[in-house]
Amino acid sequence: MNGDRSRSESALLPGEGAKPLQPASAISTKMTTRADDDGPLSNRYNSNKALETASPSGIGSALHQGFRKDAARPMPDDTTRFAEPLAPPLPSPSPPGFEPHPWARGGHAQTIMGRYLPGRRFEFESQPHEIDLGDGDRLCVLESVPPGWLAGSPAAVLIHGLAGNARALYLVRLAGRLLELGVRVVRMNLRGAGEGFGLARGIYHSGRSGDVRAVVDWLANRAPGSPIGVVGFSLGASIALRLVAEADVPAPAALDCLVAANPPIDLLACSLRMRERRNRIYDRSFARWLRAEAVRLHQRFPELGTPDLRGVRSIYEFDDRYTAPRNGFASAEDYYTRCAAGPFVSRIRIPGLVVHAADDPLIPIEAFRDVVFPSNIEFDLRETGGHMGFISRSPWRGDHRWLETRIADWLAHRWGLG
Numbered sequence: 442m443n444g445d446r447s448r449s450e451s452a453l454l455p456g457e458g459a460k461p462l463q464p465a466s467a468i469s470t471k472m473t474t475r476a477d478d479d480g481p482l483s484n485r486y487n488s489n490k491a492l493e494t495a496s497p498s499g500i501g502s503a504l505h506q507g508f509r510k511d512a513a514r515p516m517p518d519d520t521t522r523f524a525e526p527l528a529p530p531l532p533s534p535s536p537p538g539f540e541p542h543p544w545a546r547g548g549h550a551q552t553i554m555g556r557y558l559p560g561r562r563f564e565f566e567s568q569p570h571e572i573d574l575g576d577g578d579r580l581c582v583l584e585s586v587p588p589g590w591l592a593g594s595p596a597a598v599l600i601h602g603l604a605g606n607a608r609a610l611y612l613v614r615l616a617g618r619l620l621e622l623g624v625r626v627v628r629m630n631l632r633g634a635g636e637g638f639g640l641a642r643g644i645y646h647s648g649r650s651g652d653v654r655a656v657v658d659w660l661a662n663r664a665p666g667s668p669i670g671v672v673g674f675s676l677g678a679s680i681a682l683r684l685v686a687e688a689d690v691p692a693p694a695a696l697d698c699l700v701a702a703n704p705p706i707d708l709l710a711c712s713l714r715m716r717e718r719r720n721r722i723y724d725r726s727f728a729r730w731l732r733a734e735a736v737r738l739h740q741r742f743p744e745l746g747t748p749d750l751r752g753v754r755s756i757y758e759f760d761d762r763y764t765a766p767r768n769g770f771a772s773a774e775d776y777y778t779r780c781a782a783g784p785f786v787s788r789i790r791i792p793g794l795v796v797h798a799a800d801d802p803l804i805p806i807e808a809f810r811d812v813v814f815p816s817n818i819e820f821d822l823r824e825t826g827g828h829m830g831f832i833s834r835s836p837w838r839g840d841h842r843w844l845e846t847r848i849a850d851w852l853a854h855r856w857g858l859g
Contacts, residue, residue, distance in 0.1 A: 442602060444481035489521065536850065539823050539843050540834040548800030549719075558832060560842065563617030567628075569636055572659050574652060578641035582629045582656055583607045584663075587620045593666040595856045598656055602829070604730045608634030611674055611829060611831060613662075618849040622858045629656050631677070633738065642742050644735075646764055647676060647708055648780035650684040654693060657684075661695035668697035670852055673774030674829055675803075678704035678795075679782045685793070686785035698855055699793040700848050703801055703829050704858025706786070708777035709810035712757045714805045720726075724755050731759045787813040794819045794851045796844060798826030821847070 462649040545554040567583040574580060597619055601609045607628035616626045630637040631645035632652050645652065657669055673681035678701035685692045685699050715724040730752045739745045753759050761773035770776035795818060799806045806822075814820045823831070831844035838846050853859070 471523040488664075491721065498751065501540070519560075534829060536821070536847055539826060539831060539838055541825050542832045542834050542841060543831045545827075545830065546825070548798065548802045548825065548827040551800070551832060552799070552802055552831030553827075553830075554832045555842075555844075557828060558841075561614065561617070561840070563613060563620075565617065565620050570659075571637075571640060572655055574632070574641070574655055576643070576825065578632060578643050579598030579637070580640060580652060580782075581607070581630045581635060581637035581657075582659075583630075583636075585620055585626045585628075587623050587625065587857050590623065590625055592637065592664065594623060594625065594664075595852070595858070596627070596660055596664050596667045596714070597670045597672055597852065598653065598660060599626065599628045599636070600653060600671065600673040600677030600681055601629070601631065602673075602677050604727060605674075605677075606630050608635060608676075610746065611760070615672065615845050615848060618845060622849065622853055624852070624856075624858070625660075625667070627656065627660055627702050627846065629677075630795045631680075633734075638737075639741055639850075644764070644767065646736070646768060647679050647705070647782075648683070648776075650680050650687060650811060652682050653680055657693045657696055661693060667695065668856065669693070669695045670698045670700065670855070672700040672702075672848060672852075673704070674702045676705060678702050679706065679708075679780075682782035682786060682795075683780070685791055686782065692791065696791060698791055698852070699789075700851065701793070702794045702844060702848065703804060704782060704795065705796055705804050705808075706781065706783040706812055707805075708781045709774060712760070712773070712777060715756055715803060720802055727756050728754050728759055731756070731763075735759075735763055752806060783808065785813045786818070787815055789815055789818055792817050792855065794821065794848070795848060796821045796831075798823050798828070798831070800825045801828045803828045819851075 462808070541551060542554070545551045565585050565587075567585050570582050570584060572582060577728060599607075599612045600617060601607065601612055606614075607630045612628050615626055619626050632649060633644050649819045653671065657671065660669055661667070663693045671684065672679045673679070680697050680703050682704055685696065714720060715727075732753055735748050735750060739748050750759070750762060753762055757773055760776055763770065765773050765776045768776070770779065795814065797806075797809065797820075799822060809820075809822075826844065829844065830845075831842065833841050833843040835841075837843055838850070840846050
């Protein structure tokens with residue numbers, strides 16, 4: 442059974458076993474965060490307002506060949522105000538064409554500029570909560586509620602990618618946009634990430650859709666009657682797709698829609714792409730981070746033993762030597778095959794948006810050629826944009842970050858927001 446517990450200290454994985462869960466109101470805290478660190482800040486919780494700091498047309502028919510598409514708050518009391526029923530979903534508008542910024546032409550340039558370009562600052566409160574995962578592990582989410590939010594109004598769960606956490610700049614920027622629209626936002630730390638380090642002996646991976654399900658169920662209990670959207674980036678996008686596509690476990694009833702940005706739809710193909718010479722800098726950077734996190738986890742929990750990661754210099758080697766055996770997979774290939782989202786996408790029954798760029802250096806466009814997107818999923822494939830870059834030449838709604846504007850705009854129209 443899932444539960445939540447507010448926290449007032451920084452950690453990252455499950456030390457003691459599951460402890461009795463306390464009501465959020467009993468030990469609630471607010472925290473001061475600077476998102477420009479792109480990582481958790483230790484011992485920075487206090488009673489002040491949280492400061493979240495974020496950095497300031499379709500593809501041609503030739504590229505489409507080979508792609509197919511089928512024809513929270515506590516339970517309310519007598520004083521609770523409810524929102525009027527949502528207006529019927531508006532037709533999805535045609536977004537403006539994406540023209541890359543002249544300083545960021547090509548997939549690599551878009552990827553790098555998307556990662557490091559500074560930008561807009563947001564100020565909003567974030568409340569940390571621990572959520573029990575039912576297996577002795579817990580994770581931490583950061584919840585933000587816009588002023589005047591009414592029961593029944595929309596809510597969103599945002600999921601970071603590999604090596605990220607709930608304070609990743611792209612999550613903070615999107616959260617700020619959604620809060621301005623009146624959407625309640627929960628930024629999720631995947632198992633063991635961010636403030637959740639010390640709460641879980643397990644690690645997150647592409648097959649951990651059950652963890653997102655636990656967060657959606659938790660949010661549905663706090664915000665009864667609210668439509669919930671799940672938005673995932675990169676690895677988080679793949680997990681989100683699996684959540685709503687799995688046939689053996691129905692999607693949470695409150696789940697209204699999903700958005701997936703640059704999902705690694707075929708994990709094996711992505712792993713092979715990462716090992717190409719031109720992507721070696723990415724591969725080794727991720728591998729260094731993964732090794733360091735594994736060592737830190739085992740130091741936190743000595744009973745896990747000492748991981749043998751000697752010679753691991755790629756994501757594939759890390760998954761083969763560590764991710765797979767720790768999670769019951771026979772090998773990296775077994776893990777990639779069993780946890781890839783691509784084969785399940787055709788089963789999705791709720792509305793959704795998938796955004797990808799043909800020049801994404803980390804996720805090959807060929808991985809999408811056999812994916813069958815049902816008619817309720819809008820697949821927005823752009824010629825350029827890199828991996829979570831999409832830095833545009835001209836601003837859209839006052840911002841050069843086209844991807845985040847696209848997501849917020851799609852959700853606003855989905856929920857009939859201004």
